[in-house]
Amino acid sequence: MNDQRVATVRPVAESEASGRVAEIFADIKLTKNIDFVPNMWRVLATNPLELELVWTSLKALMHPEATGRTPALDPRTREIIALAVSATNGCAYCVNSHTAALRKLGLSTEGVGEVLAIAGLFNLTNALAEGYQIEPDVLPPQD
Secondary structure, three states: OOOOOOOOOOOOOOHHOOHHHHHHHHHHHHHHHOOOOOHHHHHHHHOOOHHHHHHHHHHHHHOHHOOOOOOOOHHHHHHHHHHHHHHHHOOOHHHHHHHHHHHHHHOOHHHHHHHHHHHHHHHHHHHHHHOOOOOOOOOOOOE
């Protein structure tokens, strides 16, 4: 059995990008400090509006420093959240992408395992709390 994924659309090659798509591709490479446009963005480029909306949101939240904003969370924490959610959602593409980003940021294999263990644990405890409809007894302060 072939487990290789095939996109449902033909990704836009960097050499084929023009106009706003080419500008966004250049911004992705600059912001992420990489020399290629990842497949996610090349596929989204088949719908330039979607590409722009998703990239703008991702850049603002995952790379706020590039937009001139001082974030409350550091890059490693943001990537840890992205990995945990990606694992929970079962997105192999994002699990690989955010694991690679965390390794680049210095998180060890053991650290990645800890992130995934905590995500798995809270998938379990959340399902139990929701299943039992447990009433909250600890509430966060309201500012």
